[in-house]
Amino acid sequence: MTGTGLDRPARNARLCRDVLARLAHDVDADHRFAVRGGERAQGADQDGAVLDGPVMVADGHECGAREVGVGDSPPVRSGLISARERALNYVVLTVFVALALIPLIGVVASALTPAAQASPSFTWPRHLDLGNFATAWHQGHFATYPGSSLVVAVSVVVLTAVLAILAGYSFAHFAYPGRSLLFYITLIGLMVPPEAFVIPLYFNLRDAGLADSHWALIMPQTAQPLAFSVFWMRNFFRSVPVSVIEAARLDGATDWRLLWRILVPTSRPALLIMAMLVFMWTWNEFLLPLVMITDENKRTAPLGLAFFQSEHTTQYSLLASASIIVALPVVPLYVFLQRHFISGVLSGAVKA
Structure with a gap:
């Protein structure tokens, strides 16, 4: 004891x-x-x-x-990240920005370099020569090719947006047998590369009399990003509060009116992101135009650039100028939609 x-x-x-x-x-x-x-x-x-x-x-x-x-207890930091972590973040971001900008600066510098000074390596011009752009524009027939690309890209964006809105709304808010199965079958399109079906697709379009036309590019390129677009719009429609949909139905709104008067206007950021991505994918497409198009007047800009490159293999200033001409239409599109792009991505991240 x-x-x-x-x-x-x-x-x-x-x-x-x-x-x-x-x-x-x-x-x-x-x-x-x-x-x-x-x-x-x-x-x-x-x-x-x-x-x-x-x-x-x-x-x-x-x-x-x-x-x-x-x-x-141990001292508490007054912020979420320390000054050392913040400095490290800026260093990493600076490295990645440099890796992205240095090649672009090299292409622009090569495009402004006189032909006598041009070389395959990075060259800073002694004086600027803007005439390379005019020469590439006329010799490469780039007055026609971007117009053909614009027709195809705009048509693909419009058709893809309409189909993705309808299918996404159906998968998000309608209940019917086999809905999940159809949705997963649609997602298979994300895993099929165009190289796997381009040859049989050419013979099918040729037999239908659509080869060597804009429709031979519009229809396949509408189907290519459709799986992603349907998935994107379905997720956005599912994130809309149920109270909004129920209130619209109590006011007597039909499914059609609910979609086009309420859901579509609220989904503008998501639609703009989808439209920008589809436009860039369609504009940069090379394989389908190469296989489907033989008429020079119907060539797209990337296809015209490939033919221009084969004709001016060692004229580096003209090649750089032509590359800038082909890529230029996408730049103002992104700058114009940048605010909507960021807001749409952030809103999707928060809702997820």
Whole structure:
């Protein structure tokens, strides 16, 4: 009994230390949450400490009152990231920006370099020669090719948007047998490369009398991004609050009116992102025009650039100028839609 009586104070002291240490840890966690949220934890005094009264442990023993404050725990950072982490982020971003911009700067510099000074390596021009763009424009017939690409790209964007809206709305808000199966079958289109079907597709279109026409490019390129577009619009329509749809139905809105008067206007950021991506994919498509088109007047811009490259293999200034001419229409499109692109991506990330 004496041994037990002598061990009891030590045991109670150890319990007190454990309890107070746990309280200090909990207070520190509350303080960290309060600092990140911009608010102070409830029960905190002006010094950020919490006054803890006597704590009852085993055998009626009370741990003495003590002040449990954030000073008892490791120091808390005042921000989410430190200055060192912020500097490291800027260094990494600067490296990736340099990797993206240096090749573009090299192409622009080569396009502005006189033909006598041009070389396959990075060359900074002694003086600027804007005549390379005019020469490439006339010799490469780029007055015709971008127009053909524009007709195909705009047609593909419009058709893809309409079909994706209808299919996405159906998969998101209609209940019918086989809906999930049809949706997953649609997603298979994301995994089929165009190289796998371009040859049989050519023979099918030739037998239908559509080869060597804009329709031979519009219809396949509408089907190519359709799986992604349907998936994209379905996810957006599913993120719309159910209360909005129920309120519209209570007001007597039909499914058709609900789609075009309520859902489509609210989905403008998602539609603009989809339209921009589909436009860029269609504009840059090379394989289908190469196989389907033989008429020079119906060539697209990337296909015309390939023929221009084969004719001016060592004229690097003209090749760089032609490349800029072909890529230029996509740049203002992205600059114009950049605000909508960022807002659409962020809203999709938040809703996900």
